Amino acid sequence: MGNIDVKNLIVEFDIFNADNEVVSKKRVIDDISFSVNEGDFVCIIGKNGSGKSTLAKCLNGLIIPTGGDVLIYGMNTKNEEQLIDIRKNIGMAFQNPDNQIVASIVEEDVAFGMENLGFSPEEMDKRIDESLKILGIQELRFAQTSKISGGQKQKVSLAGILCMKSKILVLDEPTSMIDKNGRLDLLNKVYELNKKEKITVILISHYIEEISFADRVIVMNQGKIILDDTPKNVVLKDELLNNAGIELPYITRMAKELKSFGKKLNGNEFSVEELCQFLK
Amino acid sequence: MIRDITLGQYYKKDSIVHSLDPRVKLVATLIFLISLFISTNIFAYILATAYLITAIILCKVPFGFIIRGLKSLLLLLFISIAFNLFLTPGKVVFSFYAINITKEGIILALKMAIRLVYLVIGSSILTLTTTPSKLTDGLEKGLSFLNVIKVPVAEIALMMSIALRFIPTLIEEVDKIMNAQMSRGANFEKGNLIEKAKALIPLLVPLFVSAFKRANDLAYAMESRCYVGDSKRTKLRPLKYKRIDYITYIYLLVFIILIFLTRYIKIDSTLSIMGSFRGALKLYYER
Incomplete structure (x- = not known):
């Protein structure tokens, strides 16, 4: 049993007509199972509508499964009494940095989760300090949340999760609304958290480039898991990826092209450095 | 600006x-x-x-x-x-x-x-x-006696502070929608009072739609951070x-x-x- 156990998960949404009557059901997640171990960095990719965001919300108990179970440290998200304990262990950052900030001042927002859990002001002060330091945004402590950039807002929400000492971090497309520099910066910080603080990370993304940070990649299409492997192995399955509407990273595509010209390459290289190594 | x-x-x-x-x-x-x-x-x-x-x-x-x-x-x-x-x-x-x-x-x-x-x-x-946030804090603590007659003072205060926090975000949104509508020929300045009021409809409808979407997202974000909505919450800077x-x-x-x-x-x-x-x-x- 791992940190997270997903067993035969099914999620269906009701489809309503104009009179607000249920006309049909749409299966968003279709019988998937997997588990994640402590300290893993898992990247879940898939195109829009593949069910990845719904999966993320299931992990946190925000959506209760229609069928199957989600167990976080053995606690079932269907059990309402355990929801607070589950959410303490599994922090979540969302896509739109603007819509997840509650307070007008950074430190107040970071403290929000701890306030909900009834921490003392002294303890909160200490933890805010620590978490802002880890993310390198101490200078923003008293800044107004409306005046900071998208990347900084995402870091503020990460700080809020770190404060609660969550052991699992679920990031639901955290980089989709921030620029490229902010994106790399944020992901590097997440990578550090995973390696140094041993936090289990589940990164949901539709940028295939981001799988290079992960130890394991789960590819979803139409509510099903179609691939579950290491990043290096996943990019070798280009046909499956193409069917799922996912384009390979630019460098990998180049490596494959070069390979077809008879160069000695594996065809799963991610970085320019890797590519150059082989070309020498 | x-x-x-x-x-x-x-x-x-x-x-x-x-x-x-x-x-x-x-x-x-x-x-x-x-x-x-x-x-x-x-x-x-x-x-x-x-x-x-x-x-x-x-x-x-x-x-x-x-x-x-x-x-x-x-x-x-x-x-x-x-x-x-x-x-x-x-x-x-x-x-x-x-x-x-x-x-x-x-x-x-x-x-x-x-x-x-x-x-x-x-x-x-x-x-x-x-400051507005101090004011809501003051109202929350000052009116906490109303809890006795089951008035959800803490929740109302949180709603007020969230409303305040979203004002700049929504102003930005209005700015964006106005530009988008103006680029398609909408005119918010010309005409008499009734025409001006009518011109606001293409501004208000998308604004409301996006505000509801934001509210939904925020509710998820708050829930995922263990918010359950009773008054057992503590404060980072309690009033003394x-x-x-x-x-x-x-x-x-x-x-x-x-x-x-x-x-x-x-x-x-x-x-x-x-x-x-x-x-x-x-x-x-x-x-």
Whole structure:
């Protein structure tokens, strides 16, 4: 049993007509199972509508499964009494940095989760300090949340999760609304958290480039898991990826092209450095 | 730029009034407003004026800034003065065609004008010296006794602070939608009042849609951070009374007692006391 156990998960949404009557059901997640171990960095990719965001919300108990179970440290998200304990262990950052900030001042927002859990002001002060330091945004402590950039807002929400000492971090497309520099910066910080603080990370993304940070990649299409492997192995399955509407990273595509010209390459290289190594 | 709009009208300054607990300031404003409406004679108005002047001096906010709020009040002020001046029956002091201005009218108009002006200045001092988030904190703690009759004070306060937090975000959104609609030929400035109001529909509909979407996202984000919506929450910066706050409370108590006492001073008897004093002086000099 791992940190997270997903067993035969099914999620269906009701489809309503104009009179607000249920006309049909749409299966968003279709019988998937997997588990994640402590300290893993898992990247879940898939195109829009593949069910990845719904999966993320299931992990946190925000959506209760229609069928199957989600167990976080053995606690079932269907059990309402355990929801607070589950959410303490599994922090979540969302896509739109603007819509997840509650307070007008950074430190107040970071403290929000701890306030909900009834921490003392002294303890909160200490933890805010620590978490802002880890993310390198101490200078923003008293800044107004409306005046900071998208990347900084995402870091503020990460700080809020770190404060609660969550052991699992679920990031639901955290980089989709921030620029490229902010994106790399944020992901590097997440990578550090995973390696140094041993936090289990589940990164949901539709940028295939981001799988290079992960130890394991789960590819979803139409509510099903179609691939579950290491990043290096996943990019070798280009046909499956193409069917799922996912384009390979630019460098990998180049490596494959070069390979077809008879160069000695594996065809799963991610970085320019890797590519150059082989070309020498 | 539209996004440079600052929230509320907080004026940052290091003063005694700024450092007071927001609850004290709320109570002080409330007492001041009550005192204005129970004042019946000149002594009470003198006391209230002294109270206001003390607050203005202590808060260190430039006077010009404080009376800015009066601008929007001018029309209301004008109407209330006119109504009281022309429509109060009593002893006529001035007559112009069918318009009679009475002594009672002048006194009433003056009273109303003073009340309105003081009311605005008094509440401006509160908002100028207290940040919106402190104000909601103060309201939350100050009204927590309403929990007894099951009023969800903490939830209402959180709603207020979230509303405040979203004002800049929504202003930005309005900006974006306006630009998008204007690029497609919408005109928000031309036409009469009704046309202008109609032009707002293509602005308001997308704004509402996106606000609801944001609300949904925010609800998820709050839930995922263990928010369950009862009042067991703690505060990062809980409000604590300091010595200066207690001292202010004592001053406020003295002030309201004095205001009540002025109700028992009869103008006539005061005048007669003054009259007899003058009489005594006259006698003294005649001798």
